[in-house]
Structure formats: C-alpha cells, structure tokens
Amino acid sequence: MASAAAGIQKSLDRINAQVASGAFYEAQQMYKTVYHRCKARRQTEDSYAVLQAGAVTQLTNQQLTCGVELANMLIEAFVADGVKADAAHLGMVYAILRALPGSLQLADPDSTAELEELSRWVMAALKWAHKQGADDDVHTIHDVFAGWIWRAYGWRQFNKAALHYSRGADAAAYASALAAVSSQAGSSGEEDLFIARAVLQTLACAHARNAQRQLQHAAAVLEACTAVQPSAAQQPLVRFCELLLQALQLRKQQLLALLRGSYAPSLQLDPSFEAYLDTIEQVFFDVRPAGGSGGLLGSLLRGLLEGDEMDDD
Incomplete structure (x- = not known):
C-alpha cells in the first residue's frame, strides 16, 4: 500500500511540474490517465484523491473548464460507486469549492459560460449529497456556492446567487x-x-x-x-x-x-x-x-x- 501511494505521489509531482510550466491540457490528460490506472487496480479512494487534486490544482490556476471536467468525473464516480456522503468524501467537494478562484479573468465580463459549467457540477454534487441524506451539507454547499458567485460576479449575476442563498442556511x-x-x-x-x-x-x-x-x-x-x-x-x-x-x-x-x-x-x-x-x-x-x-x-x-x-x- 505504501509503495502504491508513493507511486501515485510521484505521478502527481510530475503533473504538478506540467502545471507549473503552463501545460494545463497535458496535465489534464495525465490526471485522467492516473485516475483510470488507479481505478483499474481497484485503488478506489486513491482514484478519487487524484480527481480531487487535479480539480483543485486546475481551478486554482484559473483553468475552470479543466477543473470542472475533473470535478464532474469525481461526482460521477461517487454516484456510480454508491459512495456515502461522509465527512471524507464531502470534504473533497468542499476542497474543490474552496479552490474556485476569487476573481475570474474573463475575456467577456458578462459571459456566463464558466458559471453555467460550474453550476452544472454543483447541481450534480447537490443531488448526490441529497440522495445520500446529507441535507445539512446540501444547505452549506448552496451557501458556499452562492457566496462565490456573489464575490466573483457581483450584482450582475446576483439572481443566480440568490437561487442558492434561498436554499442555503x-x-x-x-x-x-x-x-x-x-x-x-x-x-x-x-x-x-x-x-x-x-x-x-x-x-x-x-x-x-x-x-x-x-x-x-x-x-x-x-x-x-x-x-x-x-x-x-x-x-x-x-x-x-x-x-x-x-x-x-x-x-x-x-x-x-x-x-x-x-x-x-x-x-x-x-x-x-x-x-x-x-x-x-x-x-x-x-x-x-x-x-x-x-x-x-x-x-x-x-x-x-x-x-x-x-x-x-
């Protein structure tokens, strides 16, 4: 087990080097490769950790499309595997939410494409958590996402933030x-x-x-x-x-x-x-x-x- 964890860490270190060089697409493919390798070896929790790490890294670097793709893969894996919405797995969702960039570098300030991508992922995460009975966390996820929309977009997208605040706590x-x-x-x-x-x-x-x-x-x-x-x-x-x-x-x-x-x-x-x-x-x-x-x-x-x-x- 220790050698497997060490191997995964080496892979993540190599991917981080790709990210540091600005090769975000190449890093994305490597994250997916390592995920599928772990999955094939039945290293299930390790496979989730790889997706979380990839999503957090890409989002932190303003790569929303890449980050959301990995975040979506994580929730899809949770649903397919019947993963419980316990503290460890909910923690992965919160880690991704915390990684959302506080201010977006958008070519078009009025564009909602990135927000719509993220909203679809949050929706999937909410449905998974709700079906697993984690309704307190459902309300918290709504609040966290609403706060991010408000900080990132201000009053221009407040209607979308309000939809989540209305379901929060x-x-x-x-x-x-x-x-x-x-x-x-x-x-x-x-x-x-x-x-x-x-x-x-x-x-x-x-x-x-x-x-x-x-x-x-x-x-x-x-x-x-x-x-x-x-x-x-x-x-x-x-x-x-x-x-x-x-x-x-x-x-x-x-x-x-x-x-x-x-x-x-x-x-x-x-x-x-x-x-x-x-x-x-x-x-x-x-x-x-x-x-x-x-x-x-x-x-x-x-x-x-x-x-x-x-x-x-």
Missing part, C-alpha cells in the same frame, strides 16, 4: 449581500423590493417535504435583512412579508388572500411577486394557480428549479 450572509446589491443596483427607498423578493423566492423554493424548513429559513432571512437595514422595517413590503409568514405559520389561507388584496399596490411594483405567491399557495395550501403554469409563472418556476437537488426525487 446562512441568512446573515444572504442579508449582507442583499444590502450591498440594493445599494448598487436599486434606488433609495427600494430596499423592501429586494428583501421581499428574497423572502418570496425562499418560500417559493419549497417542496411539500421541506416546506417547514423553507418557512423557517425565510423568517431568518427577513429577520437578518431588517437587522442589516433597520430603516426598511417599516416599508410596506417588509410588513407584508412579516404578515405573510404569520399566515403560513398559522396555516391561514384566507389571511393570505386578504393580505394579497390589501397590499396589491405594493405587490404590483414587481410582476414576479404575484407569480411567487401563486407558487407559495400551491406548496403551502395545495392550491393550483388559475391558468396553469405558463407565462411568467412558468418561467419563474423553471428558474427556481435551477439548482434544485430535490427536483427529480
């Missing part, structure tokens, strides 16, 4: 990012629009199986937002969210209907709000929205399903 981080985004992309007095959008999206992400959990997370997000932006606490949409959460906690559909009527002028400021509320009623009260799920509602639902590890249960 770090309400304070979400509130801090929201405050920054509202100051950069919003107008004075519009803080409640951003807060309400976050609360409603968090609730609309719920499934019947995790509705209570999402309700608690939405309440935590609202509390954190008002702590960060206390001046927003008296704004109409924040007050609406407070009352909405009470209606859901009390299972009072009639109260929700009254709130939608009373706050209609404020809700009309963002056409997504009514669509989110239709979805919330469907999840929490099993009420089917009138007119099916086409149009704006259908589009929003498709957006919410992006990054949803529970979608194919």
